[in-house]
Amino acid sequence: MGISERKTRERGERERRIVVAARTIAERDGWASVTIRRLAEEIEYSQPVIYSHFENRDQIVGAVALEGFGELAAMLRAAIRPSSTSKERVEDVAAAYLDFAFARPAMYEAMFILPTGLRFARSDTPAQLRDGFGAMATVIAPFSKDVDTATETFWAALHGLAELERHGRIRPAFRAQRITLIMQMVSGQL
Amino acid sequence: MGISERKTRERGERERRIVVAARTIAERDGWASVTIRRLAEEIEYSQPVIYSHFENRDQIVGAVALEGFGELAAMLRAAIRPSSTSKERVEDVAAAYLDFAFARPAMYEAMFILPTGLRFARSDTPAQLRDGFGAMATVIAPFSKDVDTATETFWAALHGLAELERHGRIRPAFRAQRITLIMQMVSGQL
DNA sequence: TACGTAATCTAGCGTCGCTAGTTTGTCAAC
DNA sequence: GTTGACAAACTAGCGACGCTAGATTACGTA
Numbered sequence: 001m002g003i004s005e006r007k008t009r010e011r012g013e014r015e016r017r018i019v020v021a022a023r024t025i026a027e028r029d030g031w032a033s034v035t036i037r038r039l040a041e042e043i044e045y046s047q048p049v050i051y052s053h054f055e056n057r058d059q060i061v062g063a064v065a066l067e068g069f070g071e072l073a074a075m076l077r078a079a080i081r082p083s084s085t086s087k088e089r090v091e092d093v094a095a096a097y098l099d100f101a102f103a104r105p106a107m108y109e110a111m112f113i114l115p116t117g118l119r120f121a122r123s124d125t126p127a128q129l130r131d132g133f134g135a136m137a138t139v140i141a142p143f144s145k146d147v148d149t150a151t152e153t154f155w156a157a158l159h160g161l162a163e164l165e166r167h168g169r170i171r172p173a174f175r176a177q178r179i180t181l182i183m184q185m186v187s188g189q190l
Numbered sequence: 191m192g193i194s195e196r197k198t199r200e201r202g203e204r205e206r207r208i209v210v211a212a213r214t215i216a217e218r219d220g221w222a223s224v225t226i227r228r229l230a231e232e233i234e235y236s237q238p239v240i241y242s243h244f245e246n247r248d249q250i251v252g253a254v255a256l257e258g259f260g261e262l263a264a265m266l267r268a269a270i271r272p273s274s275t276s277k278e279r280v281e282d283v284a285a286a287y288l289d290f291a292f293a294r295p296a297m298y299e300a301m302f303i304l305p306t307g308l309r310f311a312r313s314d315t316p317a318q319l320r321d322g323f324g325a326m327a328t329v330i331a332p333f334s335k336d337v338d339t340a341t342e343t344f345w346a347a348l349h350g351l352a353e354l355e356r357h358g359r360i361r362p363a364f365r366a367q368r369i370t371l372i373m374q375m376v377s378g379q380l
Numbered sequence: 381t382a383c384g385t386a387a388t389c390t391a392g393c394g395t396c397g398c399t400a401g402t403t404t405g406t407c408a409a410c
Numbered sequence: 411g412t413t414g415a416c417a418a419a420c421t422a423g424c425g426a427c428g429c430t431a432g433a434t435t436a437c438g439t440a
Contacts, residue, residue, distance in 0.1 A: 007387095036428060046389050048430075057428065112353070113303060120359045146367065152360040153351070153371040160350030161343070163302070169310045170342040177336065181343040185375030226397060236420050238399075247397065 015053045017043045019063045026064065026106040031114060034060070055117075062116035066128050068107040072100050073131035080139060089139040090186050094158055094179050097136075101162035108166075112159065143186050150186065157182050205243045207233045209253045216254065216296040221304060224250070245307075252306035258297040259318040262290050266325035279329040280376050284348055284369050287326075291352035298356075302349065333376050340376065347372050 021042040025034045036057060040047040054060050079096035080089050101108045110116065120129055137151040144150035161178055164170045170178075211232040215224045226247060230237040244250050269286035270279050291298045300306065310319055327341040334340035351368055354360045360368075 035426080037426080047428090048390095049388065051429070052387085112357070120357075121361075148361075149364045149367045150371060152354070152364065153347070153368040156350030156354050156360065156368065157343070157347040157372075157375075158350065159354060160346030160348065163353065164342070164346050164349060167302070167310075170346065171311075171338075174339045174342065177339045178343040178346065181340060181375055182347075184378060185347075185371055188374060225395085227395085237397090238421095239419065241398070242418085 011053075014043060014045070014049075018050060018053055018060065019067070022060050023064045023067070023107070026110065027104070031061065031106060031109060058115045058117045061110050061114050062118045064107070065110040065114075065116045065118060066126060068104070068111045069126075069128040069132055071107075072097070072111070073128065073135050075100050076132060076135035080135070086139070086142040087183065087187055090143070090154075091179060091183055093136060093139045094154075094182060097158045098162055098165075098175065098179075101166065105166060108162065112163075140186060143188065154182070154186060157185065201243075204233060204235070204239075208240060208243055208250065209257070212250050213254045213257070213297070216300065217294070221251065221296060221299060248305045248307050251300050251304050252308045254297070255300040255304075255306045255308060256316060256318050258294070258301045259316075259322055261297075262287070262301070263318065263321035263325055265290050266322060270325070270329060276329070276332040277373065277377055280333070280344075281369060281373055283326060283329045284344075284372060287348045288352055288355075288365065288369075291356065295356060298352065302353075330376060333378065344372070344376060347375065 018039055021039050022034050025038060025042070034057075036047050036050050039060070040050055043049075050060075054063070075096050076093050079092040081092065084092065118129065119125060133151060133155065136155055137147050140151045140154055141147045161170070161175070161182075165172055165175065208229055211229050212224050215228060215232070224247075226237050226240050229250070230240055233239075240250075244253070265286050266283050269282040271282065274282060308319065309315060323341060323345065326345055327337050330341045330344055331337045351360070351365070351372075355362055355365065
C-alpha cells in the first residue's frame with residue numbers, strides 16, 4: 001500500500017514548506033519576523049503542527065542554516081578555477097566567501113550568529129557543515145603543512161571581516177586591501 | 191539651591207544601578223535573562239522608570255557594551271610592555287584580546303553581536319569605541335604603511351578567532367598556533 | 381459499521397517589550 | 411497654611427511571543 005508512503009512524502013513536503021517560508025521571511029523581514037505563528041499561517045496549519053516537525057524555533061533556524069552551509073560550500077568550490085594559480089585560488093575563495101556573507105546577510109546570520117542547535121566537529125555532524133571547510137582547506141593546502149590550523153585561521157579572518165563590515169565597524173571601501181593582507185598571512189609573502 | 195543637583199545626582203546613580211544590574215545578570219544568566227521587568231525589580235522601581243533612562247532594551251545593552259569597549263581598550267594597552275619587541279607586542283595584544291573575549295563572553299556579545307544602537311565611525315562616536323582600535327593600531331603601526339587597513343584586518347582576524355572558538359567551530363587547543371599565523375600576516379614573515 | 385489510533389485543532393499559560401492614563405509627591409505663590 | 415501646577419512614579423494592560431495541554435476530527439483496520 002502506498003498510503004503511508006504518500007503520508008511520509010506529504011509530511012516531508014510540508015517540512016520543506018516550513019523551512020522555505022522561514023528562509024523567505026528571514027531574507028525579506030529579518031529573523032525577528034520569523035515567528036511560529038507566522039510560519040503556521042504561511043503553511044496554512046495550526047501552530048502545534050510546526051512543533052511536530054521541529055522541537056523549537058532554534059531548530060528551524062538550524063534547518064535554514066544547514067541549507068546555507070551547503071550553498072556556501074558550493075559557491076566556494078565554484079570559485080576555484082582550474083586555470084588559476086594557487087594564490088589566485090585563495091583570493092577567489094576569500095572573495096566568494098565575503099560575497100556570500102554580504103549577499104545573504106540573513107542566511108549568514110543563521111549560520112554563524114543565531115542559536116541553531118547545530119553541532120560541529122562531532123561524529124554526527126552533517127556533510128554540509130564539513131564541506132565548506134573542505135573547500136577552504138583545498139586552496140590553503142599548497143601553502144601550509146598544518147592545513148587544518150591554517151584553514152581555521154583563514155576562515156576566522158574571513159568571518160571577522162564579514163562580521164565587522166556587516167556591522168559597519170570597518171570601511172567597506174578597503175575590502176580588497178584587507179583580502180590582500182589575508183593573502184599575505186596564507187602565502188607567507190606578499 | 192542644591193536640591194536639583196541632588197536630584198540629578200540621584201538620577202545618575204539610579205542609571206548606574208540599571209547598567210550594573212544589566213551587566214551582572216547578563217554575566218551570570220545570559221542576556222536573555224536581562225528583561226525590563228527584572229531590571230526594574232533589581233533597582234526597586236517600576237518598569238516605566240527604566241524607560242525614563244533608556245529608550246529601549248537595546249540601549250541598555252549598548253550602555254553595558256560601551257563600558258566593555260573601555261575595559262577592552264585598557265586591557266589591550268596594559269598588554270603592551272615597553273620592554274617587548276614589536277612582534278611580541280602584537281602577539282601580546284592578540285592574546286589579550288582573545289583572553290578578554292573568552293573571559294567575558296556576555297560582555298563580548300553585547301559589544302559585537304547584540305543590537306546596541308551604538309554608532310561607529312561617526313563624529314559623535316564615544317572615545318571608548320575608538321580607543322581599542324587605537325591600541326591595536328599602536329602595535330600594528332611598525333609593520334605597515336597603511337596602518338588603518340592593517341589594523342582593521344588584524345582586528346577582524348581576532349574577532350573571527352574569538353567568535354568561531356566561542357561557538358565551538360574551531361579547536362581551542364590550537365589557539366596559539368593560529369595567533370602565530372596572524373603574526374605572519376602582520377609582520378610579513380614568520 | 382464500529383473502533384482505535386494518528387493527525388490536527390482550539391484555547392490558553394506565562395512571559396516579553398513597551399505605554400496610556402492615573403496617582404502621588406514636591407515646590408512656589410498667595 | 412492652603413492651593414495649584416508640574417514632575418515623578420505607579421498601576422494596569424496591550425499585543426505579541428514560544429510553547430503545550432487537552433479536545434476534536436479524520437482515517438485505516440477489523
